[in-house]
Amino acid sequence: MKKLIALYAVLAILGTLFIASPALATDIRNGELLTVEDVLIEDDLYLIGGTTTVTSQVKGDLIVVAGEVEIDGNIEGDLFILGGNIVLNGLVSDDVRIGGGYVTINGKIGDDLIMAGGEVTCSANSAVAGNVYGAAGSANFKGSLTNLYIAAGTLFIGGNITGNVDLLASDYFKIDSSAKIGGNLAYAYKENAEIPDGVVTGTVTVKESQFLNTEEIKEEVGGFGANMHLGMKFFSYLALLFLGVIVLLAFPYSFRKYTELGKKSYGNAIFYGLLLLIGLPVVSVLLILTVVGYKVIFILWLGLLIMWPFAKIFVSYFIGSLILKPGKDVAFWGDFGRMAFGMLILFVACAIPVIGILINIITVVFGLGGLVLYKKESIKVLRGKKMA
Secondary structure: OHHHHHHHHHHHHHHHHHHHOHHHHEEEEEEEEEEEOOOEEOOEEEEEEEEEEEOOEEOOOEEEEEEEEEEOOOEOOOEEEEEEEEEEOOEEOOOEEEEEEEEEEOOEEOOOEEEEEEEEEEOOOOEEOOEEEEEEEEEEEOOEEOEEEEEEEEEEEOOEEOOOEEEEEEEEEEEOOOOEEOOOEEEEOOOOOOOOOOOEOOOEEEEOOHHHOHHHHHHHHHHHHHHHHHHHHHHHHHHHHHHHHHHHHHOOOHHHHHHHHHHHOHHHHHHHHHHHHHHHHHHHHHHHOOOOHHHHHHHHHHHHHHHHHHHHHHHHHHHHHHHOOOOOOOOHHHHHHHHHHHHHHHHHHHOOOOHHHHHHHHHHHHHHHHHHHHHHHHHHHHHHOOOO
C-alpha cells in the first residue's frame, strides 16, 4: 500500500512541477537521428528518437526510448533505456535499468544493473559495482561483477565475479576455465554442468531444474497469481481510499457539487469523458509533428494519469450518495462513509468477468467527464465574481 500511496503522491508532485515549469524539471529532446554532445547537462535528460547517441556528461538521470542507443558519456544519476539495439560504453554512477533486443555493456556501473533482453553481453571491459539482475534469451558475461542473478536460455560466464552467482539456464550453460567466482555458485540446469576446478571459491549447489516440472510450476504460479491479484485489489482499494480521504479533507464541498452536476448533466459528463479519451490520442499524433510536441504530449498524458484515480474517487462518492442520501450539512464521517461504500461497490463490480471491463470503462468516462464539468462550473463561478 505504501508503494501505491507513494506513487500517487509522486504523480501529483510531478504534475505540479511539469505544469508549472517543465523546463526547470527536465531536458526533453526528440529526433529521428538524435545526438547529444553538450559538454554538461545539469538536469535530468529525456530522449525519444530513432537512432540516439549521447556523448555528454549528465548530472541527473538519463531516460532513453529509441530504436538504437549508444551511450558514450558519463551519467551521474540513474540510467533507464528501452530500445532495440543498446550499447553502453560510458560510466554510470548509479543504477542502470535496460530493456532491449540486443544489449551490450562495455562501460562501468557504480550500482545495480537490471536488464532484460534477447541477447545480453557484458564484455571484458565492463564492470558493475552492484548486483546484476537479468533475464535473457542469450547471455554472455566476461566482465568484472559483484553478484550475478540471471535466468537465460543460453548462458556463458567467463569473467571475474567477486560475490555469489545464482542462475537458471534452459538450453546451454558453460563456465569458462578463465572465470573466477569468489563466492558461492547455485545453478538450475537440465543436467549437471561441468565446473572447471578452481573457478568457484565457495560452495557449488545444484538446484532442481524447474524446466523439468512445468505442471508443478503452472499450479504454483496459478495459485500465487490468484492470491497476488486479490491482494493487489485490496491494497489498491486502501490506497485509493487513503487518497480519497486527503481530497475529502482538502475539498469537502467538491464531492457534493460533483454529484449534483453528475445527476443533472450525466449525458454531458459522458460526452466530455469520451471527448477527452478519444481526443487526447488524436491531439498527440498531431503534436508529434511540431517542434515542442513531445513536451506537450508528456504533460497532457501525465495530467490524464493524475486525473484517473481522482475520477474513480468522485464516482465512488457519486455511487455512495445514490444509496446513502447525504443530509443538508457537510459532515466528514458521513461523506467518508458514502465514498468508502461506493468505492467498495465499484471494486466488486469491476471484478466481475467481462461485465467488469464495461463497468470500468463507464466509470472512467463518466468520472473524467464529471471532472471536466466541475472545472467548467468552477471557472464560471470565478468569472462571475471577476476572479478569473
